[in-house]
Amino acid sequence: MLSLRSLAAEEWDAWYDALETAFGSVESAERRAMWRALTELDRSLGVWDGELPVGSASAFSFRMAVPGGAVLPTAGVTMVGVLPTHRRRGVLKALMRHQLDEIHERGESLAVLTASEPAIYGRYGYGLGTWRLRVQIARARVRVLSPDDEDGRIRLRLVDPAGALADCERLYAQQVPLRPGMLARRPGWERLPVLDPPSERNGHGPLQCVLAEDRADGSLLGYARYTMADRWQEANAASEVLVREVTAADPGARAALWGFLLDLDLTETVLAPSLPLDDPLQHLVSDPRRLQPKLVDALYVRLVEVGDALRSRRYAAPVDVVLEVTDEFCPWNSGRWHLHSTGPDKGAACEPTEAPADLALSVRELGAAYLGGTELSSLAGAGLVRELRPGALAEASRAFGWDVAPWLPHGF
Template identity: 60%
Template structure:
């Protein structure tokens, strides 16, 4: 066994080498049902994979389980953009399940993260019930919408001083990335896209279009200066139905804008495309302005799904990295059986917005008692500590402490993960 190796159920756990990537990634594909990804998608994930942050378990020469992490940066409440380990590519072959391999991988990974550069880890889950036992809390939701064209109209003021222009998605990509970067500090949960990641929203393999058109892009530009103020990316499936009546669908990938009027103009454009009956979008913030832009929000058919699961790796540093909406001085008694270095009592202080925070160990009596999972859920400000208290997951031990912490942890905007990883 090398210095890099540990064992789980007698099998070697170690980091990946570049030459092993194909077999390691195939293990992930099989764990998720066996279908091979499109070559363009597979090539991008190979380019983005960080081998030294990718773990595998081998049974002899065969990889049978895998887990990785990307080195990303994410906005937290207060507008700071901080390093985060984006946990990804987690899977175990069906022949090796129920043997503790996933637990072993997550423990090995979390210990490595503690010794590395991030105080936070995040992930998206294929099954939402898996990761709570490893200390991850559900910290943000996503909203899907389906709007019937012709039945919903934009009633909010639309910016008429802009020019809408169709553009090649790839050619316009750099300008759209610059606009996206302007938006990142404004909402918790948004990811700063490092070099290479700008390819992800442009990924459009022909074999993966499911009958839709190639991706299209509409730009909203200032009519006088030509400055880009917003964009939308989408694809169209035209279906003439059984009676030659247009019954197509617009599948929206991105809608981003710098001003409310431009955002309204982009939705007005999408809801009025020809030859379609509906507009769908799979991932918007739960407080998206589109809910208020239209005259009949019920027809948007909003549906919630879980998005970002948050794990405090080094609790004190993580709590010091984010901002707080109000002054705060509470003692937290935290349980964390999977990462015992976080367990115990911590005094969290902040003088309020822009004033920073401190989190240090203490022997003082606790004001709130909770698991690290609940701290992860509340971390981005979208899940209220008071709601967790009403669910019995946060216990108030000091008078008024729950309301004080609830106000301080809250965020003006709901956290949102704009894309997966």
């Protein structure tokens, strides 16, 4: 007999043990303690076989930026796992059903997740909304070209990552509304970017932080966090720089930080595993081919309440279309929705309608396009969006796009 219920505090360790077993991994004590502190018990579910936890799902109460700068309440779906002994028994489906119902009842119109196996979540309405760019740079083959800091405005300073955390977090918070997909960090989450357990370093040294400051007034213009692996090939230094984060408020600070990272002594390779697709680094370096860019899927987006979600973002161009939406898992979304906006400087209306449909698509495709990084025309080319009125596809595709690529700054 399997039972599904909310998690109690005293059950957390056994519940998380089952999750680690499902993933075949064991986390450091430091990371485990952080996740325990961040777990929202009232948003955490477990499936039990008698006294044994066999399945789990949780959610974080995030706020996420969407096109236009609004930062919306968003459920960050996490800690989803099922023991291998209990697969193919409806455990995951029951967890997803219960969780999405709860999210809907809370009034959150969006849910997001990062997927260990992307094929799983499409059937629950999640569409791939953001990609990340991974670059691996042979640093001796490239240099930062511009913009030059001719007047010496920018000063670089190495600091203790924890000691500079408050200042860096303030700068990060200023950037959140500017890029769809970024998460406003709630109290406690500021520890994630500087978490640095020795057992997780994989041959790298301790976390480092460099600040880019205005020399005149000392104001913070940017920062970078990175680690270095001490490696040698015979008698030659061949260390690797792992870039965890580069955040900058202006082009000069960004160029100064990347110039620093690409000019560290004794290093051969600079690896940055997570950058936005439109990161300016691609235009800062002398030879973009040397970046060896690779696309990696990142954030999967689900519209839990279609009307509220579509009303809450801005649109890059005027749009007036009727969307025929199918949503088998959350049937309250199924039907025709009239979306109307006069452009990026105005709000949007989205209401149920009986008017003839202009486009037909599932909630999964709406999730993929929602943050502006996936074109509806591209989805139509794959047969996932059907144009029912000539011209409607081009109109909607232009409107759903955005001038800044969406990006997830960190996992959860």
